Amino acid sequence: MGLKREWGGHFLERHSEGLVVAALIAYATLNALIWSVVRPPIFGGPDEENHFRLIQEMVDTGGWPLFKGYAENAFAGLAIRAQVAYELTPNMSAVPAALLLGAFGSGEVAFDIHLARLVNVALFPITLGLAYLTLRRLFPSSVLMRVWPLAVMATTPQFTLLFSYVTNDSPAIAASTFGVYALVRAFKADFGNRESVLLGVALGLVALHKFTGFMIFPVAGLTIVWALRRSPTRLLKVAGIVALFVLAISLWWYVRMVIVYGDPFGVATTQAAVDASGGAPIPYRERGYSLWRFLTETEWVGENFATFWGGYGIVKLKLPAAVYILLAGLSILGLAGLAARLVGWLRNQRRSADVDWLPTAMAMLFFGLLALSLWSSYSVDMALHGRYLFPEFLPFIALLTIGLSTFAPLVRRTGPVVAATIPLMVAGNLAYVLFVLVPDVIALG
Amino acid sequence: MSLVVAVLSMIVIAYFALRPVFIPVAEFSREILLLQTQTLTGVKGQTMLNPGEGLARIDLRLTTDVAPEGWIRVKFELKPEPGASDTYASEIVVFRETREDWRVSLRFQPDVVPAGEQFYLRTEAILSSSSDRLFFRYIQTDEYPFGNHYDLDDEIPGQDLYFKQFRITTTPRPFAWAEAIWARLADASRVAQSGATAMLAIPLALLILSAVMVLVGGVFVAARELTLPVRAVDVLAIALTLVAVSLVLFLPGELPRASLEIGLQ
Numbered sequence: 001m002g003l004k005r006e007w008g009g010h011f012l013e014r015h016s017e018g019l020v021v022a023a024l025i026a027y028a029t030l031n032a033l034i035w036s037v038v039r040p041p042i043f044g045g046p047d048e049e050n051h052f053r054l055i056q057e058m059v060d061t062g063g064w065p066l067f068k069g070y071a072e073n074a075f076a077g078l079a080i081r082a083q084v085a086y087e088l089t090p091n092m093s094a095v096p097a098a099l100l101l102g103a104f105g106s107g108e109v110a111f112d113i114h115l116a117r118l119v120n121v122a123l124f125p126i127t128l129g130l131a132y133l134t135l136r137r138l139f140p141s142s143v144l145m146r147v148w149p150l151a152v153m154a155t156t157p158q159f160t161l162l163f164s165y166v167t168n169d170s171p172a173i174a175a176s177t178f179g180v181y182a183l184v185r186a187f188k189a190d191f192g193n194r195e196s197v198l199l200g201v202a203l204g205l206v207a208l209h210k211f212t213g214f215m216i217f218p219v220a221g222l223t224i225v226w227a228l229r230r231s232p233t234r235l236l237k238v239a240g241i242v243a244l245f246v247l248a249i250s251l252w253w254y255v256r257m258v259i260v261y262g263d264p265f266g267v268a269t270t271q272a273a274v275d276a277s278g279g280a281p282i283p284y285r286e287r288g289y290s291l292w293r294f295l296t297e298t299e300w301v302g303e304n305f306a307t308f309w310g311g312y313g314i315v316k317l318k319l320p321a322a323v324y325i326l327l328a329g330l331s332i333l334g335l336a337g338l339a340a341r342l343v344g345w346l347r348n349q350r351r352s353a354d355v356d357w358l359p360t361a362m363a364m365l366f367f368g369l370l371a372l373s374l375w376s377s378y379s380v381d382m383a384l385h386g387r388y389l390f391p392e393f394l395p396f397i398a399l400l401t402i403g404l405s406t407f408a409p410l411v412r413r414t415g416p417v418v419a420a421t422i423p424l425m426v427a428g429n430l431a432y433v434l435f436v437l438v439p440d441v442i443a444l445g
Numbered sequence: 446m447s448l449v450v451a452v453l454s455m456i457v458i459a460y461f462a463l464r465p466v467f468i469p470v471a472e473f474s475r476e477i478l479l480l481q482t483q484t485l486t487g488v489k490g491q492t493m494l495n496p497g498e499g500l501a502r503i504d505l506r507l508t509t510d511v512a513p514e515g516w517i518r519v520k521f522e523l524k525p526e527p528g529a530s531d532t533y534a535s536e537i538v539v540f541r542e543t544r545e546d547w548r549v550s551l552r553f554q555p556d557v558v559p560a561g562e563q564f565y566l567r568t569e570a571i572l573s574s575s576s577d578r579l580f581f582r583y584i585q586t587d588e589y590p591f592g593n594h595y596d597l598d599d600e601i602p603g604q605d606l607y608f609k610q611f612r613i614t615t616t617p618r619p620f621a622w623a624e625a626i627w628a629r630l631a632d633a634s635r636v637a638q639s640g641a642t643a644m645l646a647i648p649l650a651l652l653i654l655s656a657v658m659v660l661v662g663g664v665f666v667a668a669r670e671l672t673l674p675v676r677a678v679d680v681l682a683i684a685l686t687l688v689a690v691s692l693v694l695f696l697p698g699e700l701p702r703a704s705l706e707i708g709l710q
Contacts, residue, residue: 016662016665016666016668016669017662017666019658019661019662019665020658020659020662020663020666022658023655023656023658023659023662024655024659026651026655026658027652027655027656027659030648030649030651030652030655031652033648034630034645034648034649034652037634037637037639037641037645037648038630038633038634038636038637038639038645039633039637040636040637040638041637041638110637110638110639110640111638111640114637114638114639114640114641143666143669144666144670147666151659318475318476413670413671415667415670415671416667416668416670416671416683418670419663419664419666419667419669419670420663420664420667420683420687422659422663422666423656423659423660423663423664423687423691424687424690424691424694426656426659426660427656427660427687427688427691427694427695428691428694428695430652430653430656430695431691431695431696432695434626434629434630435695435696436475438629438630438633439469439472439629439633440474440475440476441632441633441636441637442472442629442632442633442636443472443473443474443475444471444472444473444474444588444589444590445473445474445476445477445584445586445588
């Protein structure tokens with residue numbers, strides 16, 4: 001370690017990682033709290049009005065809201081149709097929000113929305129904390145490779161937005177991040193009993209949230225099979241423990257869905273209701289579009305990329321163009337690094353048994369969700385938004401870090417330069433909040 | 446070397462800290478598409494409201510297209526109303542270069558315009574030849590409720606010139622930066638009806654503290670990555686450099702020549 005110990009930097013040197021991690025999580029949480037305070041009620045982010053309406057209904061009725069179909073022509077003239085109705089999408093975070101409103105709500109919409117937003121804000125430090133614990137296990141030998149990705153997560157505006165308004169996205173992200181953490185932990189611990197139970201609990205919680213987090217299920221299954229392929233007895237035991245806890249925690253929701261709607265996931269019920277409302281747009285696939293034509297005409301990739309980092313026309317979150325260029329450059333570089341590693345591995349003609357499983361699992365999680373998101377946009381509902389990928393933001397960031405680290409040996413003194421970007425990211429985020437986001441709340445138009 | 450870097454960084458930080466600070470009181474959303482309107486009659490203007498005490502700055506955005514050896518002479522005036530013979534303040538500027546995005550910042554004594562009253566910002570341009578052109582950024586929809594775009598002192602209802610109004614701060618520099626930040630947050634909080642404006646001070650203070658802690662921790666993480674021996678002065682130099690670089694990167698509007706400051710007398 002470089003610092004001379006006699007001048008008092010010794011303590012900070014030893015605890016610099018902990019200090020940065022704690023400060024980043026505190027910064028992100030306070031940031032989300034400030035966003036939740038200054039953004040107008042109902043217009044805090046996509047669909048806030050609908051999510052809040054459901055919570056209010058829960059307070060009023062004391063039970064889960066019931067789906068009664070859509071009003072006539074509800075989707076007529078719109079570019080999008082609902083994929084799964086809000087009432088049919090599991091969202092356990094609505095329960096603490098409803099309890100909070102029941103105990104402290106004033107009946108005034110503005111106050112109640114700000115109150116309900118606190119539940120989403122509270123999920124941010126949990127998500128980031130779990131992300132850091134995962135990164136520690138993924139990159140045990142490099143401080144930078146676990147702190148830098150956390151800084152990206154803590155300062156991405158769209159990610160902050162999702163934890164600052166009433167939505168079912170941030171609970172799904174938190175649950176999914178818990179799932180990824182539990183999976184990595186279990187894999188590293190060779191699926192011990194305690195880790196298997198934790199994984200079962202985490203997956204059970206994922207099952208009680210929005211379906212965008214469900215990519216973890218097939219990947220967790222494959223990971224268990226891969227890790228325990230040589231001991232079938234243990235494989236069965238671990239699979240049994242995990243399944244038992246998943247079902248114990250989440251089965252009731254799907255049984256209820258079958259009893260009430262005859263449809264465990266609510267997709268068929270929603271699509272029938274959308275069609276019955278009349279005038280709803282027909283999915284692109286049914287219209288005979290090829291996947292390529294769909295991609296080019298809707299600018300699916302560009303729009304998803306833009307809204308992955310920040311930017312949602314209706315609620316004014318655009319990032320400066322230079323930032324998008326920088327992020328595009330980083331993403332392309334990260335992908336190139338991953339490709340280079342893959343090519344290197346193939347050239348060395350390694351055996352499949354030599355596969356580094358966790359990065360493979362991270363790739364399956366992120367690219368799997370990306371593919372599912374594309375397919376559902378094409379075949380069911382043209383929902384253009386990068387936030388749907390955030391349940392796998394942690395795997396994305398881990399992959400980006402691995403990809404970028406490929407080039408580290410080519411650059412002199414990479415470490416200090418990369419470390420210096422952490423405060424710069426926070427400074428940029430702070431400038432964005434103070435000089436773009438907040439003024440836009442009060443701006444004309 | 447580290448000492449030199451630290452001193453240079455401190456000069457940059459001092460430059461930013463001692464810049465005049467203004468608080469926006471009226472501005473258009475960044476989501477609005479700005480268009481360009483050419484001044485064909487030579488006279489363009491905008492009626493607007495002075496929303497309160499301390500109005501001291503109005504920003505406009507212009508484009509000049511000047512022929513070689515040519516010039517565009519523009520008189521900026523603040524008047525009580527279109528057609529009024531008296532003037533609150535004025536200044537003449539000559540543009541001699543072609544530039545896509547002039548960020549013109551009109552500065553004047555606070556309260557030269559009576560608070561709470563409407564007034565007229567008038568620009569009168571004389572072009573050196575028919576090949577010179579002057580454009581203003583404007584908005585084709587009526588977003589500003591307290592005034593309209595004017596051409597040759599005639600109102601064009603439903604359009605507004607792009608502008609931004611600022612008031613002065615009441616605290617001395619560099620604390621005025623804190624006042625400017627707080628004023629915006631408090632206004633946004635009021636618009637958002639959060640009912641927690643005063644309480645916002647605590648998370649804001651903690652937010653800035655945590656940002657400082659990230660800086661301190663980040664500097665030490667960077668120092669750990671260095672293989673050379675690192676002294677206290679090196680750590681200080683890294684920290685100051687990061688602050689200076691952040692200011693330059695993220696407050697580009699405050700850099701020298703970022704805007705054309707015009708004092709109206």
